[in-house]
Each structure stands twice: as structure tokens, then as C-alpha cells.
Amino acid sequence: MKCPPVLAIEKERLKALSQYGLDSDRPLPSLDPVVQIAVHMFGMPVAAVNMIGTDYVFLAASIGIDEAEVDLRRDVSFCAHAITQDEVLVVPDTTLDKRFHDNPLVTGAANLRFYAGVPLLSPEGHPLGALCIIDGKPHDDFSTEDRQKLKELAKMAADRLELRRIEISTEQARRPFEEFARNSPTAVVWFDEQGLIIAWNDAAAFLYGYHLAEGAGRSVATLVAEPDRETVIDLINRAAAAGSMEGLTMPKGVRGLRKDGKEFLLGLSLFCWREKGRLTFNAHVQDMTARRRKEEELEWLANTDILTGLANRVSLYRHAEETLLRPAPMAVLMIDLDGFKDVNDTLGHSVGDAILQEVAHRLTLITAPADTVARIGGDEFAILLPEVADPEKAVELARRVIASIAEPIVIDGQEVRVAASCGVAVAPTHAQEALELIGDADLALFKAKHLGRGQAFVFVRSLRMEAAARRLYNIELHRAVSDGEFVLFYQPQIRLSDCSLAGAEALIRWRHPQRGLLSPAAFLPALEGGPLAAVVGAWVLDEACAQAALWRRYGADDFRIGVNLFGAQFRVNDIVEEVDAALKRHGLPAEALELEITENIVLDHDDVILDALQRLRALGVGIAFDDFGTGYASLSLLKQYPLSRLKIDRSFVQSLHESTRDASVVSAILDMARSFGLETIAEGVEKDAQYKCLRDFGCEEGQGYLFGKPIPAQDFAEIFGIQVPAPITSIAAKKFKP
Incomplete structure (x- = not known):
């Protein structure tokens, strides 16, 4: 048998151990839960906390051990070996280990076949003893994870030992009450095991509204509100019986009672010690009312x-x-306001806030007290319906929510209308975990919004597949950028007076390696809302400027190129510097570039956009307002923004030659443009009759299938007689340089 070595720091180790006041007659009850957890966690019959003395070990806590039948000599102790190393000591089979095969604990009645122990250290790092688990049969499956769990339990044991050391040191270092507490700002009450106050300090007397002399002899129970007295008295009695506060939990929510009968939230810390056979309690008390109120305020805010x-x-x-x-069971309703952004941007944020408050009020009126109504960001709300597992019942409430929100909202005498869309998911049918269930309701909301305003939709599992497809689409977009799969097509813009070529609009296409040539409708929504918009937008700008400069050098002297901007280009980098650099890089005059913006871009970032557009116009670049007439605030934008051209939306052009209403709208737009000094171009011109009407109305330019579809650069040059030498017919093969 190999005896455990004596540590080089044995003297210091024993001195540290003495500070815990432990011996074979003074176990530590607070360690009992640790060994109980160890037994249950590892399925072992024995667990113990062994403290290693000079010649013997003693059990601070144990389960499954009969001390009368166990050899507690240090020489045979496995734990005495464990404290000599830093990591967990694991002996899978003691009979096969040359250190322990002939150990009395192995060969004798104890029948110790498996051992795992981890040292317990003092704050200074001195090994005091070990937490161990023992079995009467070998184990070769004690894993790295098991070792980590045992080390975590050892931390718990070490923490409880440290509390014991602090209590003992408090006893040993305690000064007389009059010295320590009389002038302390902390309220301190000193009482005996019968609960009679021995003394208190000025702070305690002041806290309770008494004179200092009124403390001695008073029952400490009179300092506690009547409903809580039994709880406090029971705690004192249990501490008196155990002779220690070790393992006892301070009651929470106890209320103190002042002399004038007023109650307050009592913070109580209780200590006790035995001196000359007499048990004394030291209570630190404070008024927690203000702190609790602050905590409640913070919790409310959170x-x-x-x-x-x-x-x-x-x-x-x-x-x-x-x-x-x-x-x-539970149902989740996700609610999003349709058209709120337009209202918020045009009527102001104060009106927008008032609308959100009114919607919140209406949702609260519709729902039951047990339901949870939440605003989860912007104009998005949610409702949790506990005990609702029927989708139809949830949809019924969703329809009521939609109808309620659709009712007019009056703000400062002004009637405002917003609509709402709603997504519904229920547990356990759709999901059994909160994050997944709310995500399902969000996917259903996404679907509802695509169906149109004021719609409700119940989650179906195919929505997850669609969401996965969108994520995949975003991955593919990254590949398209890096591999140069985007190309530009060009659609001619024609002067209606003589049908001559005025310029072209550069339109992005995606040459997908599997799906072929994709139009913007297939990918632009994902691109605009993703992180690549600014990168792709910069490439489109550079590519279009390069192509226009090439065509102007080879005969198209007054050619103008139109480029659509993404909103992200105004948020990333400086769009004005980007445009100016592209013009200079390719030698393209500023008047040969026309940047097209939509109302959505303008409304997203009013001040930022306005400043950038004004600087672009100062460069001489044209600014065209796309899809004019279809937005919410188009007229107001004409006054604010430095536009040079209006693009009449195709929806007004389609029936222009047949509908007097559409003709009137187009005529009014043209009159308005002339009054603002703006040029005009009509989109979607497909028929000769439309062309003639627009020409007669005085529209300067037209764009549409009548004049030509979007086509590659080489085809465009051939059709319009731009004689570019063969080797440099097009620059469309150029790769991205993000």
C-alpha cells in the first residue's frame, strides 16, 4: 500500500484548516445537500466531504458511511491522496491500481472498488480535504463531463466551507457590542435565544422610532409585523436548537413594525454564536421599502x-x-399595422405615437385579463392566449382585432385610418417551445401581409420551408455578387416629338447558373432588404456609367443613362462622393446621368436623402421621381426635393387612350410638371395610341415595349446604330469589385 505523501505546505495547510472550526464532533450540516446531490447525480451509494487532519480524516458530511466501521486513518485515506493533486483523482478499479490494491479500505469490509475525489481548497489555495464519491463496484465510464460535474459540486462545497470560516472568524474577532455597534450607521440589534433584546444601537432605535433606552428587555418579535412574527420566531428557535445559522435561509418579504404602528419592508441579516455556553444573536436590520420600490420600477421598465x-x-x-x-395550450397572435409608416412619416411621430397608444388600448379592451398583450417593436404587437388550442378560436379573435384597429382613430380632431394584418400559431399543434411558436406566428404574419391589407393567416408548416428558401436565396445572392452573376440590360427612352433616342434605363438581371436569366421581380425584394444592396447598387452605378461613356464616345453624343438607386446607398458610404467618383472615372458628364428614386426611399430617411439629393443636383446630375402618382405623399415631395424629371407610372398609361379618367390624371401630372419646371417621361408605353396621346398632351419622352424591351448592351448598340468596335462592344462581362 502506498501511503499519501505529506505536503510541503503541511504546516500552512493545517493552520488554514483550523480556521473552519471543524472536527469529528462538529460536522457541517450545510454540506449535507452537496453529498446528497452527488449520490443522486452519479448513482453512487457513497459520497463524503473528508477533511484531512494530521493523522486522521474526519467527515464534515457523508452519506452511505458508517463511521464506526470505517478506517479513518490518514495513511489509508484515498482523499489524502486526492489533496496532493489539482485535478480530479479517479480510480476506476482499486484492485487493479498498485497504489491501492492492498489498502484496508479495498480488502476489508468497506469493499471500496471505485473512487473519484476532487480537492477542496481554502481561499489561499491550501487543500483542506476532498469531496469524493465511492462505489463497491468498478467503473470505467467516468467521463470528462462527469469530472467537470464533480468539480462544480466541489465549488459548492468550498463556498459553504468559506461561509463557515467567515462565521468562525466573526466569532473569534468579535468586539464588545458597545465598541462595535453603538455608533455604527448600520442598525444592529443584539438579543438572546429567548428573543429578548440585550441592546441595540442608535441607528436601530431610530429606525423603529424608539429611544435608545427602550430596547433592552423588549421582545424582538415586537419589531416584526404581526403576520410575520411566527416566521421570524421559528427561524430563531431553529437556530437556537442548532447553535448556528448554518443552512438556514433568511425569510423574504418580512415587514418591520415601528413604534407608531407603521409597517415597512424589513431587510434582515442574522448571525449567532455561542460564548461561555450562552447563545447570542446579532441582527442587522434595514428599511428596504425604497430599495424594493426602485427594484420594482426597474423590473417594470425592463x-x-x-x-x-x-x-x-x-x-x-x-x-x-x-x-x-x-x-x-396557448395561441399566439402577431399583429402588424398596414400603412402605419406612411401615416407616421407624413403626419408626424407624435400622431404616430398616439395611434400606437390607441391601438394598444383597443387590444386591451378586446382581450381577457389572463391574456398577455405586448408591443414588441415599431408597429408590431402580439397577444398570448393561454388555454387556447383551437386555431378557429384564435382566428376569431384575430378578426375582431383587425376590425377594431380598422375603426377610425381621431387624433387632435383629425381622423386617421390604419389597417392590420395578423398571424396565428397555436401550441401544442404548431410548436411546443416559446421561441418556435412565436416564430411560427411571425411567419404566418408575413404570409398574411402578402395576401393584402387586413388579413389573418394561420401558420402551416410549409411556411417554414418558404422561410428556409428565403434564407437560401440570400446565400445565393452572396454567391451572385462574388461570382459576377448580375448583368445590366438597357431599355430605350425615346423622345416622343421625333422618336429619337434620348437615353436608356439600366435594369439589373441575374444570370442564375441553374434557373437562367431572372428578372428583378424574382430577386429585387430580397436584395433591397438585405446587406448586399449598397454593394450591388454601387456596381450598377459604375457599370452603367462605364457603358454610357462608351456609347457617347462612339456616336451617341447626347445619350443619357438612368440608374435606379437602393435606399441602402444613402446609408452606406457617401452616395455623392460615389457618384462623383464614377463620373470622373469614366469621363461621363454629370448631365448624362439620371438617378431614379422612389417615394419609399425618400420617406425612409427624410433629412439624409434631401441633403444628398441636393448635393447631387449641384453636381449637375438629374434626379427622376419613379412611379409618380402611385404613392401617398407624391405632391408634397415636389415642393421639397430637387427633382428634374417625373416618370409617369405605367398604371396611368395602360388605359390612357380608352379612359377619360386616366387621360385626365396624365394631363394633370404633365401640367403640374410644367408648372414645377420638370421634364416628364411615361413608362409602360406599349401601343401606338398611347404614344400619340402622350405626344399630343406634351409629354417629352416615353419608355416601354413599343420602343423596345430591356436588352443586353451589345444588342442595344446594334439596334440604335452605335458603332462600337467589336472587341469593346460591351463592358458587361466585368466582375464585381465589392
């Missing part, structure tokens, strides 16, 4: 949407998790 007073996103998820963990 879980509440400030604008509406509803639950916020964090609170929504927590309530959903609590419901599903019971487990209990």
Missing part, C-alpha cells in the same frame, strides 16, 4: 413598453415560456 404600457418583447417571451412549461 418588462414594459414605455409608450403603450403593454408588455414588451422580453416579457412576451417569458410569459410564453412559463405557459408552455406547465405545460398548457
